[in-house]
Amino acid sequence: MTVPDPRPAMRVDVVSIFPDYLSPLDLSLIGKARADGLLDVRVHDLRDFTHDRHRTVDDTPYGGGAGMVMKPQPWSEALDHVVAQGHSGAKPRLIVPGPGGQRFTQTLARELAREPWLAFACGRYEGIDERVYDHAREDLGLEVSVVSLGDYVLNGGEVAVLAMVEAVGRLVPGVIGNAESLVEESHEDGLLEYPIYTKPASWNGREVPPVLLSGNHGAIAAWRHEQRRARTAARRPDLLHASHGVDGTDVEITAATPADVPELALLMRACWVQEAVANDTLDIPALHESLDDVRESLETTQTWVARSGGRLVGAVRTVRTEPDGDDWFIGRLCVAPDLQGRGLGRRLLEHAESTAPDGIRTFTLNTGARSADNLRMYKKAGYRLVDVPAPIPGAVTLVKRRRG
Numbered sequence: 001m002t003v004p005d006p007r008p009a010m011r012v013d014v015v016s017i018f019p020d021y022l023s024p025l026d027l028s029l030i031g032k033a034r035a036d037g038l039l040d041v042r043v044h045d046l047r048d049f050t051h052d053r054h055r056t057v058d059d060t061p062y063g064g065g066a067g068m069v070m071k072p073q074p075w076s077e078a079l080d081h082v083v084a085q086g087h088s089g090a091k092p093r094l095i096v097p098g099p100g101g102q103r104f105t106q107t108l109a110r111e112l113a114r115e116p117w118l119a120f121a122c123g124r125y126e127g128i129d130e131r132v133y134d135h136a137r138e139d140l141g142l143e144v145s146v147v148s149l150g151d152y153v154l155n156g157g158e159v160a161v162l163a164m165v166e167a168v169g170r171l172v173p174g175v176i177g178n179a180e181s182l183v184e185e186s187h188e189d190g191l192l193e194y195p196i197y198t199k200p201a202s203w204n205g206r207e208v209p210p211v212l213l214s215g216n217h218g219a220i221a222a223w224r225h226e227q228r229r230a231r232t233a234a235r236r237p238d239l240l241h242a243s244h245g246v247d248g249t250d251v252e253i254t255a256a257t258p259a260d261v262p263e264l265a266l267l268m269r270a271c272w273v274q275e276a277v278a279n280d281t282l283d284i285p286a287l288h289e290s291l292d293d294v295r296e297s298l299e300t301t302q303t304w305v306a307r308s309g310g311r312l313v314g315a316v317r318t319v320r321t322e323p324d325g326d327d328w329f330i331g332r333l334c335v336a337p338d339l340q341g342r343g344l345g346r347r348l349l350e351h352a353e354s355t356a357p358d359g360i361r362t363f364t365l366n367t368g369a370r371s372a373d374n375l376r377m378y379k380k381a382g383y384r385l386v387d388v389p390a391p392i393p394g395a396v397t398l399v400k401r402r403r404g
Helices: 019-026 028-035 072-084 106-113 130-139 158-169 217-235 258-279 291-300 344-354 372-380
Strands: 010-016 039-045 093-103 117-121 144-148 252-255 302-308 311-320 327-335 362-368 384-386 395-401
Touching: 010 019, 010 072, 010 158, 019 028, 019 039, 019 158, 028 039, 028 158, 039 072, 072 117, 072 130, 093 106, 093 158, 106 158, 117 158, 130 144, 144 158, 252 344, 258 291, 258 302, 258 311, 258 327, 258 362, 302 344, 311 344, 327 344, 344 372, 362 372, 372 395
Parallel strands: 010 039, 010 117, 093 117, 093 144, 327 362
Antiparallel strands: 252 302, 302 311, 311 327, 362 395, 384 395
């Protein structure tokens, strides 16, 4: 019998001169996660590490200037205390909120959510003595990241820590009950979230968009994607890559080169994860290809890549099934997940067919038996299922006769 690991999924330490400021972390889903043992949040009062009767944590800056600077001695002792609580040499990643740091984004939140232990240092006044950063890196061996919520200034780091802990904590497995809700949120794939509605369908003369009441899941998905793109363009155009406006005709298709291999491998991995979910199997060759495998495939097949705005957004492979045969095999047809449903897959398929040499009489391809969208596209393109064993368990074979 396997005994569950009783340790929390993530530990978070926060050092502040206003520990009560962090009390909202006892509320809502983060508070519940703490109660359930998914998050172990510990708040430390920086003044507990002072040694004068006034519990002084700041002093005037060398070189003159306005404001006060937080002293190195209390901070060094506080960080030493936090690190000393680690087991088996474990150390936290230290996050210092500050306007001079890297921008806090959803990507960074996901990165931090993979850390087993985070420590936050809440600065005040003009900031923390620079030597504290050196002490943390050089003497304690910590990875130190200065992180900014945005291009504005706060009175202290506590507000930023509240935002960061919530953004990171909700990504820890088990904190959010419905994990699928995380996938469709703003910023998860670079776009803002689509408009949302609930009952009643008609309210104060305002109607829910009819497509959402149609029951047509494909139309709903297309509407939501277009709404996300339009909302992002209107509110945050800086987030849009040129490829977000692409359709099946607005791409450049060229022969793949070795320089394309890293992007190509990443694209295929992203696309076939979807196929793995749809077909309930990880036994899909594209998921197990290394960079060397992809590189070697350029020597044995003709691989085509589609680019828009410099971004690799689609690809397809072709090869004659037998050296002197009359069948043209089309494989590894993939389109970036955020651009699917816009005709790019059909464009790549047509391009793959058009490159077949003289003497080819049939086109053949494989897809998952449960890959409904793929099957629908291939059938519309003239392909038909044949009773021929596919080389991959759970896959099916489709064939189309070449015209002319």
